[in-house]
Amino acid sequence: MDHSDGAGSGPSRPVTIYDVAREAGVATSTASRALSNPGRVSERTRAHVEEVARRLGYRPNRIAQALPSGRTRMLGLVVPDIANPHNARLIRGAEAQAAAAGYTLVIADSQEQPELEAAHVERLAPFVDGFVLSSRVDDAGLHGLRDRRPVVLFNRTLPELPSVCVDFDDSGRQVVEHLTSLGHRTVAYLRGPATSWADATRRAALAAHCRRHGVALTLLGPFPPTLEAGAAAADAALATDATAVIAFNDLLAIGVLQRLEHRGVAVPGALSVVGGDDIFGATFCRPPLTTLASPADQAGRTLVDMLNGRIDATEVVLPAPLVARDSTGPRRS
Amino acid sequence: MDHSDGAGSGPSRPVTIYDVAREAGVATSTASRALSNPGRVSERTRAHVEEVARRLGYRPNRIAQALPSGRTRMLGLVVPDIANPHNARLIRGAEAQAAAAGYTLVIADSQEQPELEAAHVERLAPFVDGFVLSSRVDDAGLHGLRDRRPVVLFNRTLPELPSVCVDFDDSGRQVVEHLTSLGHRTVAYLRGPATSWADATRRAALAAHCRRHGVALTLLGPFPPTLEAGAAAADAALATDATAVIAFNDLLAIGVLQRLEHRGVAVPGALSVVGGDDIFGATFCRPPLTTLASPADQAGRTLVDMLNGRIDATEVVLPAPLVARDSTGPRRS
DNA sequence: TTGAAAGCGCTAACAG
DNA sequence: CTGTTAGCGCTTTCAA
Numbered sequence A, B: 001m002d003h004s005d006g007a008g009s010g011p012s013r014p015v016t017i018y019d020v021a022r023e024a025g026v027a028t029s030t031a032s033r034a035l036s037n038p039g040r041v042s043e044r045t046r047a048h049v050e051e052v053a054r055r056l057g058y059r060p061n062r063i064a065q066a067l068p069s070g071r072t073r074m075l076g077l078v079v080p081d082i083a084n085p086h087n088a089r090l091i092r093g094a095e096a097q098a099a100a101a102g103y104t105l106v107i108a109d110s111q112e113q114p115e116l117e118a119a120h121v122e123r124l125a126p127f128v129d130g131f132v133l134s135s136r137v138d139d140a141g142l143h144g145l146r147d148r149r150p151v152v153l154f155n156r157t158l159p160e161l162p163s164v165c166v167d168f169d170d171s172g173r174q175v176v177e178h179l180t181s182l183g184h185r186t187v188a189y190l191r192g193p194a195t196s197w198a199d200a201t202r203r204a205a206l207a208a209h210c211r212r213h214g215v216a217l218t219l220l221g222p223f224p225p226t227l228e229a230g231a232a233a234a235d236a237a238l239a240t241d242a243t244a245v246i247a248f249n250d251l252l253a254i255g256v257l258q259r260l261e262h263r264g265v266a267v268p269g270a271l272s273v274v275g276g277d278d279i280f281g282a283t284f285c286r287p288p289l290t291t292l293a294s295p296a297d298q299a300g301r302t303l304v305d306m307l308n309g310r311i312d313a314t315e316v317v318l319p320a321p322l323v324a325r326d327s328t329g330p331r332r333s
Numbered sequence C: 001t002t003g004a005a006a007g008c009g010c011t012a013a014c015a016g
Numbered sequence D: 001c002t003g004t005t006a007g008c009g010c011t012t013t014c015a016a
Helices: A017-024 A028-036 A043-056 A062-069 A085-100 A114-127 A139-146 A168-181 A197-212 A229-238 A250-262 A296-307 B017-024 B028-036 B043-056 B062-069 B085-100 B114-127 B139-146 B168-181 B197-212 B229-238 B250-262 B296-307
Strands: A074-079 A104-109 A130-133 A151-154 A163-166 A186-190 A216-220 A244-247 A272-274 A315-318 B074-079 B104-109 B130-133 B151-154 B163-166 B186-190 B216-220 B244-247 B272-274 B315-318
Touching (some): A017 A028, A104 B085, A114 B062, A130 A296, A163 A168, A163 A197, A163 A296, A168 A272, A186 A229, A186 A250, A229 A244, A296 A315, B017 B043, B104 B114, B163 B168, B168 B244, B168 B272, B186 B250, B197 B216
Parallel strands (some): A186 A244, A244 A272
């Protein structure tokens, strides 16, 4: 099928606003106003220009629009691991809200590497109006970026930067109380990446609540937050006298579960295991994982709203209720 | 034109190539050449301009660069479900190869909705030099897009469009032979989305191989390719006399496994289950899932190479070997 | 209400 | 090898 308009004369160039203006018999500025700034032009003209534009199949060149204004109506979202279902929820939430506001969300995966994250941000920056970051970059790097583009942070706080975080303190309390109610007095925390603000915060909250409840807390790691790292993490935990372990996230926790099964350690009989974000898999691993229901989708929506200035709060904290499944149980006697 | 910088008055505008040229005492075109077209300028000048650019902190305005050339060095990748770990592998592969070629990959999630996919493509098109699509859009829609931007397809073929597909025929053969070798003679296929080319192709391959081996094949569905849909799919399968079921993908297969356990149906004792893409979760669901090792990461790399013209093959077919785990076993007697 | 014209920052002819 | 200049397509003053 031939969609060209100039009777078979070469590949037809895209229709510009000049074509529309000429065809409609008005100035380009009038055409521009009619199309994108209705109200500053007579109704008759507007309708006419619009009709012509439609007839010609005119599509504004977004790049050209962006050049003078500097605005592209695109938002960047960088996650540390796109294979982690937890981030999929963040993405879904952010994307829905971005679309609702007429923005396009572009997603990038930093694979837990701060350098890769920085590279992505560097590349995307010229094309986006702002960033949602689930970041592994250090504070200085984040501050540097802020001068270029507006930034909002997921699960991380930094002075001057808006953020949405899980309530690590309260969820830490829930976990510790859950474990103490089951009789546990010796607990190990399996750390996530050293560059993770969430890990540091979670760890601190856990430490505080353990102290308050007279629970001994052992810190193990850091470990990569992956299924594979679960083996080493499980072995490390078994080398302590902990009767329960809390993992940085579900990926690590499920990996731990696999290793424990492999080593013949009963869960929760011999060891209780707690995860961190209630991902896909937490319901069907063996045993189903006790974890925290991280509200990543809502976080995504809220972050985009903040970036667009539709919410002017600067530090939003979202609850992450404990979901008790079968990987935790009474302390072995 | 006023390109002055006005010594310290107000928020410093970004430094442009004009600033660099003036500071270096050369023409803008010389500065441009020195920076982006080395070789057509004297070594001395090049070095000098580069030094000045660095000192001033010059960063080319990508939007401005893209306006005349129409090229942004960005590639779009749209997947039907970003929460499906299978797609995460596709993304990883594509991203790595894009980065290696100096491209930025922007990712979008169509949530299995053709309309949403079309909307994403529409929005991204002005900003990307081409698309990798794991598409649910119909053939006509795809052809329309092709006139706008280069497109390559994952797990779908269409005349005139380059594609990378899993070898559905051979993987179908492997599955059928695996099941017949276990004594199965009555098999059900749990369909995926009606808009999925992969589903249609897989189904056809399965049908052909079943016929060849004298196996009765029942088609059930279509079902959404989700964990949740697994319940209905399992129930439908149990209502037939099939002794083995093949699911469109692992998400659905794992959902089936959950439902079967819930209903007290032994796997593989009473029913064997086969998945489709070997995702995260396939190793630790109960029982571990027999499935096909879909080479999504390699597909991602190859697709990007095709888009960049680094590979000029037009239809690449990748093998997806059967991975036999514990969800398949001898037919119940 | 409409038109003319000046840029947005960069690249690419075309001269010199 | 380097400088001058004309756009890329659009928005936006500034006049009329």
